[in-house]
Amino acid sequence: MSIPARRTTERQWHQHLTVDLLAYVLNRSIFHPFIAWLIPLSLRAKVTPYDAPSMILAIAWAVIITIYTILAYIDRRVAYGLPREVDLEEEVIVITGGASGLGALIAEVYGLRGASVAVLDVKEPEGEVNGVDFYKCDVGDCGQVERAAKQIERDLGTPTILINNAGIMHGKPLLQLSPAEITQTLNVNLLSHFHTLQTFLPGMLSEGRGTIVTISSVLAHIGAANLSDYTASKAALLALHASLAAELAQHPDPAARDIKTILVTPGQLGTRMFERVRTPSAFLAPVVEPNELAREIIGLVDRGESGVVALPLYARWIWLWGCLPVGVKRVVRRVGGIDTAMAPLGKGEGKKDRRE
Structure with missing residues (x-):
């Protein structure tokens, strides 16, 4: 199951600089509690008085970062509860x-780690991986989902x-979409979730454990031309x-x-589906490269936690979009090229592709 490489062009060093890279560096330096406390400790090693402005600012910053980290941890526990224990030898994964x-x-990744993996797709995989079983569905x-589920069992x-x-x-303007294409999109992107949940959730309840990953998109919050x-x-x-999360909480x-339950809302992915965008x-x-997103999803699944995976950085704050004035939204759409980015797909160049 190899992933086709995207065609890339040689880029200058500064073209690799992104706001996500800057955030990554900051989160592991001055925004990390351990590093934040190293600053006043280093100042104290230089015999800086406690009442010196630099020492006061350094300690205040470390306290703020520490309190924020603790509150963020408490927030996750209140929202999602304690993690469950995940043993891949006892898990059966359906993708x-x-x-x-x-x-x-x-x-x-899971196949190479020795887990039992069942892949459901309408097209044959491009290769074979130990531990991965394919079910055409x-x-x-x-x-078809119910029949595949019985075979997997x-x-x-x-x-x-x-x-x-x-x-x-499909990447077409609304008026160019055929009824069959609209039905197909809703069947694969939406109704399939109902089919798989109703088929596999009862088994999870009987086993007393489970993890459900729902992959949506950042475009779910803002919409886009040619992608209605x-x-x-x-x-x-x-x-x-x-x-689903609410029903499980009161079950x-x-x-x-x-x-x-894990919700994934990625931005543009570096896959064939979006290669012309x-x-x-x-x-x-x-x-967002697939390996980056896969690492985040797998990490959350392995830790047995619920949560949200949103990449790149702006995807974590896209919920604020609904709070913006209508006029501001229009300006952002125009300046950001949100709607023109999909134009190539709207010119008949798009192609159908199962998404990862």
């Missing part, structure tokens, strides 16, 4: 749309990790994820508390 892209990468068809056991990753994008069907389906997943079976800003909205 929809796992024949290529992000889904294939996650399947390959259109996840937009409830009957016989072959591997009861699935306890579900990664709903399958997706499709895609963005509508991804926006619906935000509500589905919230409702009468205590085992539901050990079923974790122009990046509005390489600095503020860099293309």
Whole structure:
């Protein structure tokens, strides 16, 4: 299951500089509690008086960063509870749309680590990986999902990790979409989640543990020209994820508390699905490479935690979009090139592709 390499051009060193890289460096330096406390300790080693302005500022900064870190930890625990124990030898992982892209990468990683992995896709994988079993299945068809689930149960056991990753994008203006294309988008991007949840969630409840990953998109918050069907389906997943988490929280079976939910809202991914899309800003909205996103998803799954994975940096704050005045939104869309970025797909150059 190899991932096709994207065609890249030679870039200058400064073109690799992004706001995400700057945030990464800051979060592991002055915004990290350990480093923040090193500053007053270093000043004290130079016999700086405690009442010196530099010492007061350094201690105040370290205290603020420490308090923020503690409150952030408490917030996560209140929101998501304690993590569950994950033992890959006892887990069965189902990945929809796992024949290529992000889904294939996650399947390959878990397969190489010795986990039992079942990939559901309509197209054959490009290679074989030990520990990964392929089941040809259109996840937009409830009957096919149920039949595949029975076979997985016989072959591997009861699935306890579900990664709903399958997706499709036509990249056409609204008036050029056919009814069949609209139906296909909603079936694959949205209804497939209902099919897989209704099929695999009962098994997780019976096992008393589980993890469900819902892969949406940052475009679910803002929409985009030439992607009405895609963005509508991804926006619906935000509500589905919230409702699922709420139902599990109040489920009468205590085992539901050990079923974790993860929402993934990435920006533009470096996969074939988006290869013809122009990046509005390489600095503020860099293309997310599949291995970066896969690392974040796998890390959260392995830790047995619920949570949100949002890359690049702006995706973590995109919820603020709804708070902006309408006029400001229009200016941001125009300056940021949100709608013109999808123009190549709207000119008949787009192609269907299962999403990772």
